[in-house]
Amino acid sequence: MTREKLSQTISRELLKMIESGKYPPGSKLPTEMELAAQFGVSRIPIREALSVLRAAGVITSRQGGGSFVEERIGSSILHNLRIETDDIEWITHLFEIRKILEPEAAALAAQRRTPEHLERMRKALQWLEEEIADENKIGMEADLEFHRSMFLATQNPVMIQTLESLAPLYERTMSITLKPNVGLKSKRKSVYQEHLHIFQAIESEEPELAKVHCAIHLRNAEKKLSLYF
Template sequence: MRRSAITTTARKTLVATLRDNLREQIKSGKFAIGTRLPSEAELTREHLVSRTVVREAIAALRADGLVEPRQGSGVYVLEPQAEIPAPFTNIDSTRLSSVIELLELRTAVEVEAAGLASQRCSPSQEEKIILCLRAVNEANSDRRPSTEADFALHLAIAEATNNPRFPEFIQMIGPNSIPRRALDQSAPQEVPQSYIDRINAEHDQIVNAILGRDDNAARDAMRMHLKGSQERYRNLLRK
């Protein structure tokens, strides 16, 4: 049994070595786009490995989109595919349109999260939501930056769904998903008190509905909060 394990490990190392070697030759242009790789037998002789190692290395290159086997012809080098950027990495929080896009997406997810949280949250999760609510309301009232506290509240609600996909989504989009209270953060004293009071009241309504185990009210409160944010930013676009 031990001998088999060692043999398997050695083969995996040979596969990785051959895969990396061929990948480098493709990237360097030794094997140009559209050309055929050496045959399985040629690669076996050149690199002193088994046919199994060659096949596994070619399979790895195929999975990476670097080569394409063609029946009866051989294995051909493909043109590299454009790298797909990771989701939510090109968000520009200074652009109102980006803020609105995220708010629309958050509305689709977080309305349901609020409803589920109202039915599933544990006592410890309730306590965390209350503490997060207190922190964001105090930051808003004191006219201190509240983005992190706001994000923590929404994350706590997502966690209270007890479905790990909801907090994973919130964490993936990150704090940039929280709209800034004003475009000019350098002058927080200019934020109207009416705005602060409204945001705090909206957060209160969401949390009270969750704690009251009213899933319909929780969804409605979250929808009103995020739809209201969308409307406020759309009004800024019109100016």
């Protein structure tokens, strides 16, 4: 069994324990060493499994204090971590494409953006900030508009058309990866900060930095999907 698959199995098992009430909201999880002993593995896959749960908004880490189940985690949030089997393959394929296209789009946007492109991105970012401030909103439309405005800034018509053709699948994926953040202020703030860092790199005309921040954003979004397999 590969390390990645092992960590995914552990993250799903921990999720089941949280859902069953073994680790209720606000409770502290066992230490990495204790979990490693419990699952009979090294601390590396345990660390990766906890990272997946953090990305999904299920747990939070406190410096020097270990990992805790989110106070506001509940059946509604856990339900949002469910996905139809038929969608899994399509969403996995989409992330493969996103990891190829979007970091490059961010780099091109940093090189080619005009003041008009920056203004549209800035408005999308402000919209996302407003949506995130409302804990009952997902922010999907604002999120998608930000990515659309980034692609427009590449001034590459093929890239732009590719995004538009994939828009329905983007919406489905975002609805899944963003829903667990509803009611979780820290996770919603993290999503906004990731978009802000991409925008700042594009605004500063730093293509490599824009590419890195975009890759980080996609990696964090993709981690949530590990819970569905």
